[in-house]
Every structure is written in structure tokens, then in C-alpha cells.
Amino acid sequence: DAGVIQSPRHEVTEMGQEVTLRCKPISGHNSLFWYRQTMMRGLELLIYFNNNVPIDDSGMPEDRFSAKMPNASFSTLKIQPSEPRDSAVYFCASSLGGYGSPLHFGNGTRLTVT
Amino acid sequence: GESVGLHLPTLSVQEGDNSIINCAYSNSASDYFIWYKQESGKGPQFIIDIRSNMDKRQGQRVTVLLNKTVKHLSLQIAATQPGDSAVYFCAENVSGYSTLTFGKGTMLLVSP
Numbered sequence: 386d387a388g389v390i391q392s393p394r395h396e397v398t399e400m401g402q403e404v405t406l407r408c409k410p411i412s413g414h415n416s417l418f419w420y421r422q423t424m425m426r427g428l429e430l431l432i433y434f435n436n437n438v439p440i441d442d443s444g445m446p447e448d449r450f451s452a453k454m455p456n457a458s459f460s461t462l463k464i465q466p467s468e469p470r471d472s473a474v475y476f477c478a479s480s481l482g483g484y485g486s487p488l489h490f491g492n493g494t495r496l497t498v499t
Numbered sequence: 500g501e502s503v504g505l506h507l508p509t510l511s512v513q514e515g516d517n518s519i520i521n522c523a524y525s526n527s528a529s530d531y532f533i534w535y536k537q538e539s540g541k542g543p544q545f546i547i548d549i550r551s552n553m554d555k556r557q558g559q560r561v562t563v564l565l566n567k568t569v570k571h572l573s574l575q576i577a578a579t580q581p582g583d584s585a586v587y588f589c590a591e592n593v594s595g596y597s598t599l600t601f602g603k604g605t606m607l608l609v610s611p
Contacts, residue, residue: 389542416597428543428588428601435597476542484594485531485550490542 387411389491391477397497403465406494409458410479418478418488419452419462428476434460435482446471467498507586509606518576520605522589527570529591533599534563534574537586543601546574546587576607584609 390409398404410417418433432442434454442452449468454460464471474495478488512518524532530551535543549556549563549572556563562575572589586606590599 418598427603430598430600433598441598478542480597483597484592485548486597487533487545487548488543488590488599489545490535492540492542 389477389479389489391475391491391494393494394492395495395497397499398467399499400468401466402498403463404467404471404496404498406462406475406477406496408460408462408477408491410460410477411489412458413481414479414489415457415482416480416486417454417460418480419460420476420478420490422474422476422493431462464496467496469498472496472498507604507606509608511608511610512579514579514581514609514611516579518579518583518607518609520574520576520587520607522572522574522602522605524570524572524589524591524602526591526593526600528593529600530594531592532563532565532572533590533592534561534572535588535590535601536583537588537604539585543588579607579609581609581611583607 392407416435419431420428422428431444432452437454452462474493476490476493478490480486480488533548534546537543547558547563560577564573586604588604589602
């Protein structure tokens with residue numbers, strides 16, 4: 386079991402640049418979640434997909450953020466243009482889906498925007 | 500990994516002691532709860548879960564207690580080891596929803 390795989394592990398970019406974070410969920414999992422973690426806000430849900438369809442994106446901060454899931458084994462979170470306040474650790478998680486299914490997290494992407 | 504400890508409550512214990520980490524939840528409709536462990540540089544890792552029709556559930560060296568009356572959850576770790584040092588999060592789920600809401604976390608520091 387390879388677990389949830391995220392890339393890159395670290396990303397340093399300049400303000401205004403586009404950033405793309407990638408995630409491969411656990412095979413067979415139907416739900417995929419993007420979270421952001423900061424010291425001030427803790428873990429915040431940005432968006433989640435069920436069967437590749439976005440279900441709730443109410444946590445996406447603003448239009449600069451977008452997420453896609455073109456197939457069951459891949460998802461991206463894009464920030465364009467990036468800003469220093471976007472600096473955080475971004476986690477992808479997957480689950481079998483539905484109520485009562487534990488989330489399994491990747492090891493995150495640490496994003497630093499200068 | 501990112502340091503999340505500066506603003507977190509911290510519990511310091513000696514190796515071999517029992518640890519109790521507490522969590523208060525706010526949504527009375529929550530009926531499924533999970534404890535996660537997050538080590539530095541890693542994502543949260545599932546430890547144990549409990550449904551609201553139970554008061555207690557035991558795993559290997561860990562026990563979760565649920566008190567629905569006061570909306571309180573606790574994680575007990577027996578014979579705490581240095582490898583248990585991490586940030587621990589409780590998370591809650593409301594029936595009918597797929598998403599989890601996470602608490603702010605507690606840092607556990609275990610001294611040899």
C-alpha cells in the first residue's frame with residue numbers, strides 16, 4: 386500500500402507565479418480532499434471530490450485557487466497568481482468515501498511564496 | 500516539517516507514564532470521531548476512531564473515551580514512548596457528510 390502520494394514535497398516560488406500541487410490517492414478510494422495547514426488556522430478543508438466530481442469547494446480561499454480531478458488516480462491544486470499569504474503545508478487525503486470513512490493523508494507539500 | 504507547536508497546548512510526560520489528551524467538540528450533531536497523530540514533516544496518521552453509540556474503544560496501547568453529555572473526547576496512551584511524541588488532533592464527522600472537522604491539536608512531548 387503506497388499511501389497517498391503528493392508532489393512536490395517542497396515548493397518555493399515568487400509572488401505572482403503559478404503553483405501546481407499534485408496528488409495520487411490510494412487506489413480504490415472514492416473521495417479526495419485538499420487541506421491546508423498553518424500555525425494560525427490549523428487544518429482547513431479547501432475542497433473535496435467524490436468519484437472525481439467536486440462536491441464542496443466552499444473552503445477555497447478565492448478565485449486564485451482551483452482544483453481538478455481528471456481521473457480517479459490524480460488531482461491537482463493550482464494557485465495562480467500565488468501570494469505570500471498562501472505559504473502553508475498543503476495536504477491531500479483520500480478515503481473510501483461517505484460517512485464514517487477515515488481519511489488517509491499524504492505527507493504534504495510545503496509551499497513558500499516569497 | 501512545519502512547526503505547529505508554538506500556539507498549541509503541550510503535554511509533557513516521562514517515558515512509561517500514561518498520557519491523556521483531551522478534546523472538546525462543539526457540534527452536538529457529530530456522531531463519528533477520529534484521533535490522528537502528526538509527526539514533524541508528515542501528514543496526520545489515523546490512530547483510532549469511535550462512533551457515538553459507544554463510550555469507549557480500545558486499540559493497541561490507546562483508548563478513546565467519548566462523553567456526549569459534555570461533548571468531550573479523550574485519547575489515553577498507555578506506557579508512553581518517545582516515539583509517541585507528536586501533535587495529536589481530534590476530528591469530528593456529522594452523519595450524512597463526508598468531511599471531517601479538525602481540532603487545533605495538542606503537542607505531546609515524551610522525555611526518556
